[in-house]
Amino acid sequence: MNKILLIIQREYLSRVKKKSFIIMTFLTPLIFAGFYALAIYFSIQGVKGTFNKIAVVNDNKTLTEKLTSKQNYGYTYVNKSLTAMKAELKKTDFDYILYLPEFPLDQPHGIQLLGTKQAGMALNNKVSDEIENLIRTQKLKENGISQQDLDKLISNVDIDTKKINENGQDEDSSAGASTILAFTSGVLMFLFIMMYGIQVMRGVIEEKTNRIIEVMISSVKPFQLMMGKILGIALVGLTQFILWIVLTISISTVVMKVFVDKKDIQQLTASTTVKGGKASVKEGTVQPKMENNAGEAIKADSPLKTIQKSMASLDVTKIITVFIFFFISGYLFYSSLYAAIGSAVDNETETQQFMMPVMLPLFLGYMLSLSVITNDPYGNMAFWLSMIPFTSPIAMMVRLPYGVPNWQLALSMALLVIGFIGTVWVASRIYRVGILMYGKKASFKEMIKWFTYKN
């Protein structure tokens, strides 16, 4: 036992001290945090940055309803002709001119949005939607429907996705957030298992090509050497994972504090709770004030809000714990197979033919998990993928944010544990023979023969 600890210690320290490990560990969270900060920066910019002032030149006598200003653009009705306005546009602080010519309500033609710069698709669509609304309102009014009745007609629909838990209480959940989280943990699991599994294989090949294996094997049992290596590298993976989480959180916090001031965040949070509605912005008002909207705040989905909401509604601690469990078990399951491959070959180029059968289920699990499960997290396919040890580490992580019954989670864990005990056993039998074989071109047939050797 003491010897396994020594081996674990060496395998761990020799990797953690490597420059590549240190760089990877510290750079990745910086990149994550960078993306996060960038995303926030841009959503703030999106809120406060682009306010368009639109001068409305109204030559229309039929359309008596007026356009109302919105979050990112304000309408100001001007008493000037289109030609005059066009000439003056550069001198005023208006960005666009909206020209409403005379038209019958049935045929609204000739409306123009002019500006020194071309109006974007989004603005164009919004303005045209609003004019359509305006025409509809006017038509309804002409048909004898009062403003009061019209107000009653307006209703905002926002679907709140909630999941009913086993106790019959509903929990907050968000389909979007679950998908993001499922995706992230699935990809991470796939990367971790593959990256560290291959490290195990490389380590075994290194010992073989360095010819230190026989020296080692005269001091320790092959099983001790194999498990020491596998466990040592598992600890490296865990260290990296935990450091990533800790660093990502702390760097993000620092970045948020330093680069994004509080007012912006409040504004952002507030703005995401506002959705159209009947903003009481008067004609001519340029900058809508937050207080005006606050009263009518309605929850809405924005990416940031979604993430924040998901963090609150999903049990992150549980997800991280389960992730660590499935990472260790899934890694043990696969890395022992990688160790067996490494023991059978003399150098890395020979690994190709053996890598395929090991990579395939992992890759399949990854592809199916991200496509099938995210679409139907409770279906049969999802269930089986998350039970079979070859695919369960990824599939279960993808299913988890959508909610998995505890018995399924327990069953999947138990099956995976049985699975990795099995692969470790098979691998150690191949390994003990393979590491001492040189120059023999290994094949599956050969490996089966090794497996059946008596000690």
Added chain:
Amino acid sequence: MLSIKHIVKQYAAHRALDDVSLEIEKGKIFGLLGPNGAGKTSLIRIITQITAPDSGEVIFNGQRLNSDHISQIGYLPEERGLYKKMEIGEQVLYLARLKGLSTAEATRRVKYWFEKLEMGSWWNKKVEDLSKGMQQKVQFVATVLHNPELIILDEPFSGFDPVNADIIKNEILELNKQGATFIFSTHRMESVEELCDNIALIHRSKKILDGSVAEIKEQYRNNTYWVEYQGAYNTDLSADLFEVVQREEVKGKTILKVLLKEGRTANQLLAALLPVVAIHRLDEVIPTMNDIFIDQVKQKN
């Protein structure tokens, strides 16, 4: 101290060791000889417990070989290497600790050996920065560091220059004097004659010869002598005394290799020659281990 009893080891279709028995005495240097693929490495791997025999047993100091004995055996395999990226000092410490030494004890001994073999400045170097000979030295230290009772060296001198080979040879002799038993597997017969007390010759999975080097050589003496003289001697006159195996004339001297007839002695040879020629040299031809080795292997083929 080590008895190998009727060891059989079968690899699929190939029988690597076929009923091999050996006795290795304490404090002796034992040479394990044989051509490539004879089964030497298989036997060593059984002694070092890398593999187990199919039948037969190994007795180490009166006990059946078990994992407790690992720390009492030092093994330098023919295929040897070190972790390339690891620092030398750290690496030797690691190997010593795997043999059961405490960190403090291991450090003390590594320092002692590094000093002794003038490797003190290598501590923080990486293996990949050392020459092959230097790596071999490190490996030798790692093999003997835990003061094993039994030291198994497989081709220990390969990769050494003559100076370093000599240093290592002296270390082997010194350790031997302190009581360590050696098993020495090699093709280099001159080192066998220099170092080994006993040998065993393994050929095609079987032991075909064993015993002390002196005895074996004695067995292989066959009354052949080198005679060098000046003058003319008609060898036909003493056809009942000896038979000329080889004849050479160098700078007026005659060099003969003669095989004495059954029952004849070197004295009789001298008596026949003395009155006629001036004798410069008389040598008994003692077969080298190399000759015996080749002879034995050829015979069995």
